[in-house]
Amino acid sequence: VNRILFVDDEPSILAGLRRMLRSRQGVWDMRFVEGAAAGLQLMDREPVEVVVSDFRMPGLDGGQFLAEVRRRHPDAARLILSGHTAEHDLMRVVTIAHQFLTKPSEPGELVAAIERALRLRHELGGERVRAEVSGIEALPSPPSTFCDLVEALESPDSDARSVAGVLERDVALAAKVLQLVNSSFFAPGSRVASLEAAVVRLGIQTIRSLVLIDEVVQAFRVPDGVSSDWLTLLNAHALDTARLARRLAAPEERDDAFCAGLLHECGQLVFAVCRPGVFAAHLQFWERDGRPLVDIERETFGVTHAQAGAYLLSLWGFPVQIVEAAAHHAEATPLEASGRLGASGAVRLAHLLVESERIRLCEAPGDAWACDGSLQPAGEFDAVRAWRAERAPLGVAS
C-alpha cells in the first residue's frame, strides 16, 4: 500500500482533503499532518511514497520542506499544492517539486497527479535508482543553450516561435518548460504539448526567470568515456525524431507526438547525470558489441534508460502518451502497422528511422530498420519521403 503524506498549516484543508479522498482510503494509506516539522518527523518514522505539501506555511515553507524531504528521503515523490501565486516564490520550487498543483484544485486532479507519480514506481527496480531519478533537479543542457536562449529573449524581434526554436534544440530545457506549462500551477486549464504554445502560456518573463535559475540550465560535463559530441547528437536525434513523429502521427496526436519524440531519449540524460560511470560503460559495450543499448542495460544494470526516462516523465506529471512513448521507444516488439499511429507508435517508428538513416543513439547497427515495406503506402510512406527530402536539423550528419 502506498503511503501518501499531506502537509498543510490549515487543519480545515487537511480535514477537507481527508473527507474528499475517502474513496481512496482502501487504495492508499493517507496521512494528514499539520506543519512541515511534523511531516518530517513522520517521514523519519515510516516510509512515504508521495508527499503533497502546501507552499506557504509558518516555519519551514513548502519549498524548504520539500528540499529537506529530497535530502532525507529522495525516493519520495514531491508535490506542491498551493493557492500561492507569486512567481518569485514558485521559481524556488521548480527544481524541487515534481508536480505543481494549485488551490483550489479540480476534482480528480489531485488524485490523477498522485497516480501519475505512483504509476511506474514499482517497475523501476530498486529504491536507489528511484531515489536517484526523483532527486534530479534538471537534465543536462548543451552549453550553447543559455547563450542562444538569452539572445532569442533579448532580440528586439523575439517571439514565441524564435524562443521555441531554441528550446526544441535542448531536450532538458524543453522537458522543464513542458513540465511547468502542464502543471495547473503555472497554466491552469488545458494541456499544452507544443513548445510555441508553452512559451506563450508561460510568458517570456517566466522563461527568462527559469533560464536564470542555476540548476535549470546546468553547466554539464560529458562523462569520461562518452564521446564529446554525444549530447549534441542526442539533442539532434530527439529533434529529428520529434519532427518525423509529428508527420507520422494522426492529426489530433501531432503535438503530443512531437513532444514525445523530443523527450523519448531523456532516459539517457538521466543516466548521464545519475550514473555517469555506468552509463559510459554501457555506451562502450553498445558500440563494441553492436547490440541495442536497452539490452545491455537490462543485463548489467537491471534498469533501462527507457524505463528511467519514463519514470522521470511520469514523476514530473507528463501525460500517459508521452510517458509511454519514452518507455516503449526501444522495445523490440514489432511495429503495429495500423493506418492511424498514436503518439507512442509514431515516436517508435520515427526513432527507428532516425536511428537507421541519420543518428544512431541506442539501437543495434543495421537491423534497426528493415524496410519501407511495412509503411502504409498512403500515409506514413509520404511522410517519410517528405522527411527524407528535407534538410536534417543542425548537427545531424545525413
Add this chain to the structure above:
Amino acid sequence: VAFSVDALVSFFPFNNSCPTKLREPLRGDDNLHVSERAGTTVIVCCPIDGTAPRQRRVAQDEGRAQLKHSECSVGNASLQSLLRTTSGVVFAGLFVATLLVAVVFGSVVDSFTHTRDLDHTAMVVGDASKSALTLASDLYEADEAVTPVDLSASVARADREIRGSLADAARVKVPAVREAVEGSLAAWTAAEAQIEAAVRGGTPDTRQLNDLARNVLGRVQGAFVPVWQATSDEAVLRVASARRAKTRLQVGLVALLLGSAAILGRFHRRVRQGVVAPLTGLRAASERIGRGDFVAPVPMTGAAELLDVISAFNVMADGLTDRARLEAELRHAQKLESVGQLAAGIAHEINTPIQFVGDNVRFLEDAFSDLTRLVDAYGQADGSPEPEAARARARELAAEVDTTFLVAEVPQAITHTLEGVDRVATIVRAMKAFGHPSGEHKAPADLNEAVRNTLVVANNELKCVADVVTDLGDLPLVQCHVGDVNQVLLNLVVNAAQAVTEGVGGAGGRGTITVRTRHEGDEVVIEVVDNGVGIPPEIAERVFEPFFTTKEIGAGTGQGLALAHALVTDRHDGSIRFDSRPGSGTTFTVRLPVGAAFESSTPMERVA
C-alpha cells in the same frame, strides 16, 4: 552683521517712538551688542534716537534662531531701492558738479577774456584823463596867472598822471589797447618835449603861455582819447562775448543736466525692466514651484545675463517637473505594487477556504449518495418478500459506506464548509472596505474598523512571520480619508512584517506585531509595534525619504513609508514618528486629529 529693522522691531519690545526712527537698517556694531552667556543670549540695543539702551535676554536657542532669521534678511536693501537711492545720489552729484563747473568756467572765461582788466583800465584811463583834463583846464582857466613855472609844474603833474594811467592801461594784454597806449605815450612825449622847449627857449608872454597851456590841454586830451576809446570798445566787445559764452555754458549745462537726468531715468527704467522685473518673476516662479505648481515657465525677458539665468531656471524647473512627475508615477507604482502584492496574498487567502469548502461539499455529495443508496436498500427491505435477506444486504451496505464515519464527519464537514464560506465573506468584506475610494472630502470613519480590515487584507503577509495582537481602545469617529488611512496602516504593518522577517523570521521563529489605538485629547493615536530588526540610528533621518530603501534593488520602491508620511502629514495634518531600538523593534506612532466628526457625531447618535 546688519540686522533688518523688521526683525528687530518684532524682536524688541520697543516703545512706540522708536521703530519709526529705525527705518534704516541697523548696523550691529553700533547699535546691537549680542553676547551669549550660560545658555542665554543677551541682546542690547542702543537706539539711534539717543534714548536709553534696552536689553533683552532670551534663551540661547531662540536668540540664535532670531539672529539667524535676521541675518537672512540682512541686507538686503532691495535692488529697486538701491537703484532709486543711486539715481538720487547721482542726480544730486551731477547738479552740484554742474553748479561748480558753471562758477569755475565763468571765472576762467573772465580771466581769458580780460574783461575785468579792461573794465579797470577803462576806469583808470577815464579817471586819469579826467584828472589830466582838470589839470589842463586849471591851466586854461588861470588865463592871466600862467607862469612858466606853473606851467612846468602842471606839465610835470600831468605827465605823472598820464604815464601812471598809461602804465596801468599797458598792463591789459589786449593788443589794440597796448597799441593805443604806445601811440598816446609817443604823442604825449612829443607834446611834452615841445612844451619844455617852448618854456625853456623864449620868454613867454602871457598869451604864448596861454596858447601853450591850451596846447598841453589838447595834447593831454589827445593822449587819452585813443586809449580810452580802444579800451572801452574792446571792453564792450569782450564783455558781450563773455556774457554770451557764459549763457551758452549755462544753457549747455542745464541741457547736460536734463540729459543726464533723462539718461538716468532711462537707465533706472531699463534696470527695472531688465533686472528687477525678471528677478521678481523668478521669485514668483520659485514660490510657485515651491508649492508644487510646475505649469508656466518664466517668460524670457530681461537683460542678456538674466536671460541665461532664466533659461537655466526654466531648464531646472523642467527637470523638477520631470522629477515630480516621476515621483508621482512612482507613488502610483508603489500603490499598484502593494495592490498586486495584496491581490496575490488575498488570492491565497481565498483559495484556501475555497479548497476545503470544495472538498467538503464533494464529500457531502458522496455521503449523500451513499446514504440515499442505504435508505433505498432499507426501503426495499421493508416491502421485500424476504425482508431478512434484504435487511442483511442493507446492513452490509451500511458497513460498506461506513455510517459511523459519515455520522461523525458529515456535521463537521458542514461546519467547516460554513466556516470557509464565512472566511471568504469576511475577506471580501474587508477588501471592499479597504478598497473604499478616497473621495475629495474627508468623511467620519471608525479607525478600529480600518485596523481590523487592514489586518484581514494583509493577513497573508503577516501570518507566516508574526502573531498579530490588537489592543483597540474606544475611538470617536475620525474625520479622514479612510482609504488613505488604510494605505498608511497597510504600509506600516507590511513594514513591520518585513522587519520581523529580517529579525527573527530568518531563524524560523515568529515575531509579534501589535497594533494599538487610543483616544488622546483631540487626537486618535495608532501605534504599530514590532519586535523586528529595528531601525539603525544612522538611517533614522532618511526613513520617510522617498526612494530610500534598505531592500535590494527590485525588492521595494522605497515609497512605502514616504507615502505613509505624505498621507498622514499632508492630507490629514497628523504626525507620524517612530521610536526604534536596533535589534529589539520599532514603534511607529500615527496621530490623527479627530476633526469635526467628533462634535457632529455625538448629536447624530443621540438622534439615532
